[in-house]
Amino acid sequence: MKDKLQLMIPGPTPVPERALLAMAKHPIGHRSKAFSDTIAAVTAGLRWLHQTQNDVFILSASGTGAMEAGLVNVLSPGDRVLCGVNGKFGERWADMADVFGLQCERIESEWGTPYSVEAFAEKLQADTARAIKAVILTHSETSSGVQNDVEAIAKLAQEHGEALVIVDAVTSLGAASVPMDEWGLDIVASGSQKGYMMPPGLGFVAVSDRAMAATQTSTLPKYYWSFAMAKKNLSKNTTPFTPAVNLIYALQETLTMMQEEGLEAIFARHALLRDATRAGARALGLGLLAPDSHPSSAVTAIEAPAGINADDIRSLVMKKFDIALAAGQNQLKGKIFRIGHLGFICDRDILTTFAALESALREVGYEGFSPGAGVTAAARVLAG
Numbered sequence: 001m002k003d004k005l006q007l008m009i010p011g012p013t014p015v016p017e018r019a020l021l022a023m024a025k026h027p028i029g030h031r032s033k034a035f036s037d038t039i040a041a042v043t044a045g046l047r048w049l050h051q052t053q054n055d056v057f058i059l060s061a062s063g064t065g066a067m068e069a070g071l072v073n074v075l076s077p078g079d080r081v082l083c084g085v086n087g088k089f090g091e092r093w094a095d096m097a098d099v100f101g102l103q104c105e106r107i108e109s110e111w112g113t114p115y116s117v118e119a120f121a122e123k124l125q126a127d128t129a130r131a132i133k134a135v136i137l138t139h140s141e142t143s144s145g146v147q148n149d150v151e152a153i154a155k156l157a158q159e160h161g162e163a164l165v166i167v168d169a170v171t172s173l174g175a176a177s178v179p180m181d182e183w184g185l186d187i188v189a190s191g192s193q194k195g196y197m198m199p200p201g202l203g204f205v206a207v208s209d210r211a212m213a214a215t216q217t218s219t220l221p222k223y224y225w226s227f228a229m230a231k232k233n234l235s236k237n238t239t240p241f242t243p244a245v246n247l248i249y250a251l252q253e254t255l256t257m258m259q260e261e262g263l264e265a266i267f268a269r270h271a272l273l274r275d276a277t278r279a280g281a282r283a284l285g286l287g288l289l290a291p292d293s294h295p296s297s298a299v300t301a302i303e304a305p306a307g308i309n310a311d312d313i314r315s316l317v318m319k320k321f322d323i324a325l326a327a328g329q330n331q332l333k334g335k336i337f338r339i340g341h342l343g344f345i346c347d348r349d350i351l352t353t354f355a356a357l358e359s360a361l362r363e364v365g366y367e368g369f370s371p372g373a374g375v376t377a378a379a380r381v382l383a384g
């Protein structure tokens with residue numbers, strides 16, 4: 001059936017009608033008083049979402065652009081950095097650090113295994129010369145559904161005293177608590193098509209005073225990404241360049257929706273959707289990649305039954321039910337599929353996804369569960 005597509009992927013995520021309608025307007029001049037009022041309003045909302053007093057810059061970019069902006073504004077070629085790598089996104093940041101000529105040390109764990117906090121502790125404590133300039137972390141590793149312990153590693157960085165904490169919060173912000181000030185994070189990067197319930201196209205980067213001070217000595221080239229320019233403009237509620245005006249209308253609407261729901265309620269909803277998804281998968285006899293101690297609130301990676309290609313399950317769920325699930329990436333291709341439960345997602349979405357999944361699993365010949373087991377288990381969790 002047309003127009004019934006249900007996105008159960010960790011970005012882009014579904015967009016509520018309120019946000020779509022908010023965008024359906026003529027753009028206005030980005031130097032007008034009316035638009036400055038909008039920038040002021042969304043900036044206040046972004047501070048609330050990040051639980052911070054810091055500046056949050058809006059970039060016309062995807063989440064990767066926000067991360068790149070973070071790196072180039074505070075670091076210089078040859079700087080020593082530690083980068084946590086336990087999935088596709090951690091690899092991306094380490095690759096980016098290499099491209100910019102940073103001296104990047106990868107702190108690796110298997111995909112599906114959380115970062116080793118001890119490994120970070122060892123490196124930071126051994127660095128008596130305080131040569132490590134930053135730790136680069138992925139909070140929710142979307143490729144494996146692991147939520148890494150950013151709080152603990154940030155604490156180690158503060159004890160170290162020199163290393164900035166640069167965090168990819170692209171699939172944690174708006175799904176789980178990322179209290180920037182309380183945890184002492186220096187750069188928090190995110191993107192509109194994830195927990196923000198918006199279309200793709202905006203990147204966000206929150207910047208601590210320490211990080212802002214580091215821009216003064218950083219020598220990596222930047223112009224479009226310059227935080228100095230962004231800050232100067234933000235103090236007048238404007239942006240250095242023409243922003244994606246209509247996306248900012250959508251942002252204003254989704255931030256309002258988030259404030260209506262409340263931060264704690266948003267986190268609780270995501271935790272419940274996550275727990276229901278994990279319970280549903282288990283009831284179907286399927287393995288989970290991320291351990292119970294570190295589950296992402298945004299996405300759950302589920303192992304396909306032995307001898308069955310995960311992509312065959314996904315294709316059937318799409319073909320028969322118009323529900324999009326995400327594939328495994330790199331070495332996990334065909335071995336896992338991922339259910340996104342991020343942003344504008346509710347109980348009904350989880351229940352229909354499990355009903356569809358059960359049907360597809362039968363059709364590919366997997367009989368390791370009694371009919372209705374996945375839906376029942378998920379429903380039980382959702383009922384509280």
Ligand SMILES: *Cc1c(COP(=O)(O)O)cnc(C)c1O
Binds near residue numbers: 010063065089138194
């Ligand atoms: C989606 C995502 C990104 C950003 O990807 P873009 O395509 O650049 O928006 C970065 N990190 C994680 C963990 C993500 O899930």
